[in-house]
Amino acid sequence: MNTEPESALDLRSPAVLDDPHPVYNRLREEAPVHWNASLGGWILTRHADVRRALRDERLSVEKMGRFEERRSGGEGHADIALLARTLADWMVFNDPPRHRELRRAMQNAFLARDIPVLEANVRAVVEELLEPLGAEGRLDLVADFAHPLPAIVIAELFGMPRAEREQLKSWSDALGRFVLGDVENTAHAAKYGAAARAAQAMAARFHALVEEHRRAPRDDFTQLLLRDGAHLSDDEIVHTLMFVLFAGHETTTNLIASAVLWLVRTPGLMARLRAEPERVADAVEELLRMDGPVQMVFRLAREDVEYGGTAIRAGERVHLVLNAANRDPSVFERPDELDIERGRSRHVSFGPGAHFCLGAPLARLEARVALQGLLARFDRLELEPAAAPLAWRPELVIHGLKALPLRYSGARAP
Numbered sequence: 001m002n003t004e005p006e007s008a009l010d011l012r013s014p015a016v017l018d019d020p021h022p023v024y025n026r027l028r029e030e031a032p033v034h035w036n037a038s039l040g041g042w043i044l045t046r047h048a049d050v051r052r053a054l055r056d057e058r059l060s061v062e063k064m065g066r067f068e069e070r071r072s073g074g075e076g077h078a079d080i081a082l083l084a085r086t087l088a089d090w091m092v093f094n095d096p097p098r099h100r101e102l103r104r105a106m107q108n109a110f111l112a113r114d115i116p117v118l119e120a121n122v123r124a125v126v127e128e129l130l131e132p133l134g135a136e137g138r139l140d141l142v143a144d145f146a147h148p149l150p151a152i153v154i155a156e157l158f159g160m161p162r163a164e165r166e167q168l169k170s171w172s173d174a175l176g177r178f179v180l181g182d183v184e185n186t187a188h189a190a191k192y193g194a195a196a197r198a199a200q201a202m203a204a205r206f207h208a209l210v211e212e213h214r215r216a217p218r219d220d221f222t223q224l225l226l227r228d229g230a231h232l233s234d235d236e237i238v239h240t241l242m243f244v245l246f247a248g249h250e251t252t253t254n255l256i257a258s259a260v261l262w263l264v265r266t267p268g269l270m271a272r273l274r275a276e277p278e279r280v281a282d283a284v285e286e287l288l289r290m291d292g293p294v295q296m297v298f299r300l301a302r303e304d305v306e307y308g309g310t311a312i313r314a315g316e317r318v319h320l321v322l323n324a325a326n327r328d329p330s331v332f333e334r335p336d337e338l339d340i341e342r343g344r345s346r347h348v349s350f351g352p353g354a355h356f357c358l359g360a361p362l363a364r365l366e367a368r369v370a371l372q373g374l375l376a377r378f379d380r381l382e383l384e385p386a387a388a389p390l391a392w393r394p395e396l397v398i399h400g401l402k403a404l405p406l407r408y409s410g411a412r413a414p
């Protein structure tokens with residue numbers, strides 16, 4: 001592996017972004033703790049190492065300060081400073097003890113008792129999005145369904161009018177291009193400027209939302225955040241809302257789109273799930289393993305650590321490749337096969353550890369209800385044969401389709 005030309009191991013190259021598993025498999029087998037020059041950091045691909053690293057408090061998530069320092073004085077610095085201040089309040093970029101303080105405010109947000117209410121709301125949104133479709137036709141599952149769904153669900157959770165969802169979506173997208181490192185977008189200054197303007201506008205809107213909730217309390221996520229986050233400043237509450245909008249958006253969109261792609265490519269499974277909709281929850285779990293929307297997370301070593309006999313020095317970056325760990329044959333038999341009978345899955349798609357995804361119940365629910373809704377609605381769903389080849393988004397962290405053109409027929413009334 002050390003003699004490999006670097007380009008073959010460039011995880012940003014279009015070929016690898018399209019299908020990263022051949023590279024992940026080789027890394028896992030031949031160099032499970034691998035220094036990758038193109039990323040300037042370590043890559044961990046084994047399930048055991050990734051699980052251990054997710055729980056390892058010597059690996060820090062506090063990356064924002066360093067990012068700002070590296071860029072200080074350069075082009076777009078004021079924008080970067082503003083973004084770094086905002087992101088510094090995101091729980092996902094905080095180590096203990098502050099992490100606990102920020103996370104505590106959201107601990108009750110998605111408790112099991114709220115799930116039936118949420119399910120009814122999500123089902124209504126799914127039906128509303130499918131409503132305008134005729135008996136047969138074409139749709140881009142990403143733009144027409146998987147993208148708007150979580151945006152509407154989150155707008156409603158926050159207690160915002162649906163009419164604002166487009167705005168929320170475009171703010172979240174602009175922020176995403178900054179946070180997620182769009183590998184095609186090299187115009188840094190423009191990217192930072194757009195993200196900074198989105199962050200400012202979003203913060204102003206969410207401060208107003210907090211005031212609205214203080215004046216007239218309601219029964220929603222924002223109210224719960226204000227109650228359980230009474231120990232936080234208004235800025236921290238607002239930045240937490242921004243984070244939740246962002247965290248719950250692209251992830252869910254891409255899970256739904258990848259899941260539908262698997263179903264249209266596996267017609268036997270699609271037929272089975274249509275007949276047994278109660279098994280869709282198991283399928284979602286397996287699809288999270290096969291094609292999780294968060295490809296990797298990364299950490300900074302705060303001290304020297306050792307993984308797989310390799311020394312990682314303080315200050316070095318460590319990428320934990322969740323989607324490689326999810327296909328580790330030492331944990332999953334026939335890892336490249338989609339098998340909804342696996343039972344309780346040990347996938348790491350929600351990052352089990354101190355930062356375990358707080359939105360996991362909502363994400364599972366949205367994906368299940370979305371798939372159940374699509375399968376109940378259409379007798380036939382297939383890839384649009386005349387469409388251009390499928391393309392994946394040029395991002396390292398998020399694994400998602402740019403578009404998913406489908407043809408549908410045999411629509412039933414909702």
Ligand code: HEM
Nearest residue numbers: 091092247248251252255294297350351355357358359363
């Ligand atoms: C399929 C969809 C989703 C996936 C795969 C996913 C995945 C993840 C992962 C891997 C992390 C850990 C990041 C790290 O350790 O660095 C995380 C954290 C988080 N996610 Fe999700 N997520 C999804 C949906 C959502 C949704 C719908 C919400 C909320 C509406 C949400 C809220 C959060 C929050 C608040 C955290 C931070 C937890 C912390 O730092 O303590 N996520 N998510």
